[in-house]
Amino acid sequence: MKITLSVIKADIGGYVGHSDSHPFVLAKADECLAKAQGEGLLIDYHVTKCGDDLQLIMTHQQGEDNEKIHKLAWDTFVEGTQVARDLKLYGAGQDLLSDAFSGNVKGMGPGVAEMEFEERVSEPVIIFMADKTSAGAWNMPLYKMFADPFNTIGLVIAPNMHTGFAFEVHDVKEHKKIILNAPEEIYDLLAFIGAPSRYAVKAVYQRETNEIAAVSSTQRLSFIAGRYVGKDDPVCVVRSQSQFPAVGEVLEPFTLPLLVEGWMRGSHHGPLMPVAIEDATPTRFDGPPRVAALGFQLADGKLVGPRDMFKDKSFDNARQQANDVADFLRRHGPFEPHRLPLEEMEYTTMSQVVKKLARRFTDLE
Ligand code: 13P
Ligand code: 13P
Ligand code: MG
Ligand code: MG
DSSP: OOEEEEEEEEOBBBBTSSOOHHHHHHHHHHHHHHHHHHHHSSSSEEEEEEETTTOOOEEEOTTTOOOHHHHHHHHHHHHHHHHHHHOOOTTTTOOOOSSSSOSSTTTTTTTTEEEEEEEEEEEEEEEEESSBTTTTHHHHHHHHHHHTTTTTTTTHOOTTTTTEEEEEEEEETTTTEEEETTTTHHHHHHHHHHHHEEEEEEEEEEEOOEEEEEEEEEOOOHHSSSSOOSSSOOEEEOOOSTTSOHHHHHHGGGGGEEEEEEEEOOEEEEEEEEEEEEEEOOBBBBBBBBEEEEEEEEETEEEEEEEEGGGSSGHHHHHHHHHHHHHHHTTTTTTTTBBHHHHHHHTTTTHHHHHGGGOOOOOOO
16 A cells, blocks of 8 residues: 655744744644545644644655645644734744745745655654754764664664665755765765755665655755744654664664754754653753654554654663753853854854944955
């Protein structure tokens, strides 16, 4: 049975500030998707949040980039925005960068990760959702899951993974893509994806079968808007077990609270802290950045779950380390490399300050 799994997300209002989502907004989204399920458009859905980002997890048989599914997501965000406006939530409608829907939410602000596949005998999937960070934050975790034998022993000892995986990398500035094969081309791959502000892993494929293994959202809000409107807060879907990494191999990369772009005003580097959904409430200096992971078993498109994967105690050390790194970085205040490099600050409000003072600069003797 061919199933499409669509995860479409947007920040349509924060509660309080940018720290969380309001239950009324989630309830409205649930109402919209329940209606679509009743009408037969969706097989199943799960509405959740990661910080101030509303997450629509949907299964259906309409394929990727389907207008009806995208319109459903857009209309749900518009209705949720009305609830956010009534409550005067912060940044109501923040990620809706266009006034009218035109066939596909891509390029309109919301983040999208979709994959269509033949559902296996058992189909475990993990949905990662981040807040206070950028597209590209998945580069290192995806590399570890699908190309690093120190993380994924299956690459070494499981015959159905031994051929390796292919990485589809997007140049988010030049709108180009390249496919690189692991393990032969890992040095080339790392040359690009080690620079996640420009190159983002869009998808990963199993090389033997060309099956989709993972897909992420790579929308850069600042490039769409031409200015800072909030961070991308990307999502990523990973299929697991059998010919793909085991669930434990998929989660293992997040035991390192890797440094990512985002945090306060989207202008800092900070550690990505793995947390349960209820703890995805970035509050300290609007952070530190969070990642949550929901696990589902698919059954004829039904979403059996979720299990809140980072709730597990084995991620306590990563959280502690993230807090320690957060303390250390915060002591740098407005200095790089806590603050983002100048090139990245171009899309923040700092450019207005620089412009204002431009005339005060005089030539050196
Ligand atoms: P599978 O190859 O059946 O996915 O088993 C791997 C496993 O679960 C070990 O952790
Ligand atoms: P969000 O992208 O999560 O809305 O955060 C914006 C921000 O500027 C936090 O300080
Ligand atoms: Mg926000
Ligand atoms: Mg957010």
